[in-house]
Amino acid sequence: MTASPPQAPPARTGRIGALLRSSAVLRSSSVLRSAAALYGSTVVTAGLGFAFWAVAARLASPAEVGSAAAAISAMQLLGSFCTLGLGSLLISELAKRPETTTRVVSASLAVSATVGLVLSLGVAVVVGPVLGRGGPLFGSVPGILVFALGCAAHAATAVLDLALVGARLPARQLLRNTVFAVAKLALLPVAAALAGLSTSMIYLAWLLGSVLSVVAVLSRSSRPSRWLRPPAPPTVLRGLGAQAAGHHAINVSAHAPSLVLPMVVVAVLHPVHNAGFYMALQIASFAWAIGVHLSTALFAVSAHDHGRLRRELLLALRVSLLVTVAGVAGALLLGGWLLGLLGPAYALAAPALVVLFAVSLPSAVKALFIAVCRVQGRLRLAATATVAGSAAEILAGVAGARYGVTGVAVGLLVANLVQGVLMWPRVAGAAGFAGPWPRRITGDG
Structure with missing residues (x-):
């Protein structure tokens, strides 16, 4: 009698094996681990940040909240500009020169804070009344000084956060962001x-929280006295200007639309409209941040190991798609209820919230395009594309403002979709997808 052939394993066993393999891939991904650490900071910051604005909405009028949101957006935009690309530069430089960490970081912090203080003083005098609608923050010398100090603090802490990533100290970054938010x-x-x-007062609470967060990081340093000495001179950064400039153009332009558009809403519509729009931006930022952190982690782990780029990029794309689908579904089901908890003026931004969550996927493609360009040494290409794309997003948002805050969100989505389509070939080529694009692109761009 012929022995019967071995039976195929049950489908259930095959599915379990696939799940185990997928779990192993997730655990072995350096990009996901690094991005998770960064996102931990974002969850703390954004979650407590949303609580910050929710409390402000309960204690102040929508007009005051909208004006404060515009002022803080202006502070973040100027502060990001005044980092001069030094934060992203430190991610790669600290790995190459660990023995000079204190000198390079202290010089970077001093340069960014000084530039932030000086530049913001001039900007506050020129455009402050428009942003604050004549509010006291921009209508007096003490108010302008407080605004300038906020810009300097934001510039320095933005550089410090990325320096901690470059120094492999994600727990310190999480500590700083937690103390800041609380x-x-x-x-x-x-x-x-x-x-x-x-x-x-809303702005001042933000500034003091930033100062206390730096104090918390210093208190955890093994030798805090090192950071209390006069900073190293800017000459320590000599020879790094061109590389920093490329990172700087990318970083500022990538974040500019989400910071400029609240100011547009205040100027074109009204601070009350901006209260709801800004809260919708805060909620959508939970999803947007995942693409940004995946990009940062992809650059950090692949900068000196191009062989890892393809497999980590594929995983990042899958995560970005999942996040977008979940975000849009959640906004459709719960967005109106969540914003309505803050008051009727905020609930009007519920349709805009759904649209802003839909921005997550093309925004993630853009962020991953930047990471691929950085790994491949194409900083000029990334900078040019990002600056042009951000200008298009702002213009599209301005054009949509005639239809209210939902129109602003739709304009932002359309501009991101166009960029996603144009940037996809390079991302797809690096990920190894079949198509008319080259599989490997290198060069100095």
């Missing part, structure tokens, strides 16, 4: 009790 939230009711929660 401190500024705790200061809001104090400010409301002492002087009433105005635009200026």
Whole structure:
């Protein structure tokens, strides 16, 4: 009698094996581990940041919240500009020169903070009244000084966060962001009790929270006295200007639309409209940040190991797609309810929230395009594409403002979709997808 052939393993066993293999891939991905550490900071910052604005919405009028959001967006935009690309530069340089960490980081912090202070003073005098609608933050010398100090603090802490990533100290970065988020939230009711929660007091709580977060990081340093000495001179950074300039153009332009558009809404519509729009941006930023952190982690782990780029990029694309689908579905089901908790003026931005979550996927493609260009040494290409794309996003948002905050969000989505289509060939080629694009692209661009 002929022995019967061996039976095929049950389909259930095959599915379990596939799940185990997928789990192993996720655990072995350096990009996902690094991005998860970065996203941990974002979840803390964005979650408590949303709580910050939710408390502000309960303690202040929508007009005050909208004006404060525009002022803080202006501070973040100027602060990001004044980092001069030094944060991204430190990610790669600290790995090459660990023995000079203190000198390079202290010089970078000093340069970014000084530029932030000087530049923001001039900007506050020229465009401050428009951003604050004549509010006290821009209508007095003390208010302008507080605004400038906020810009300097944001520039320095943005550089510090990326320096901690480059120094392989993600726990310190998480600590700084946690203290920052908790401190500024705790200061809001104090400010409301002492002087009433105005635009200026909301901004001041933000600034003091940033200062306390740096103090917390210094307290955890094994030798905090090193950082209290006069910083190293800018000459320590000599020879790194061209590379920093490329990173700088990318970083500023990539974040500019989400910072400029709240100012557009205030100027074209009204601070009350901006209150809802800004809260929608805060919620959507949970999804947007995943693509940004995947890009940062992809650059960090692949900068000196191009062989890892393809497999990590494929995983990043899958995660980005999943996040977008989940975000849009969640916004459709819960967006109106969540914004409505803050008040009727905020609930009007519910349709814009759905559109902003849809931006997540093309935005992730753009972020991964930047990472691929950085790994391949094509900083000029990434900078040119990102600057042009960000200008298109801002113009599209301005054009959509005639239809309200939903029109602003739709304009942002359309501009991101166009960029995603144009940037996809390079991303797809690096990921190894079949198509008319080259599989490997290298060069100095």
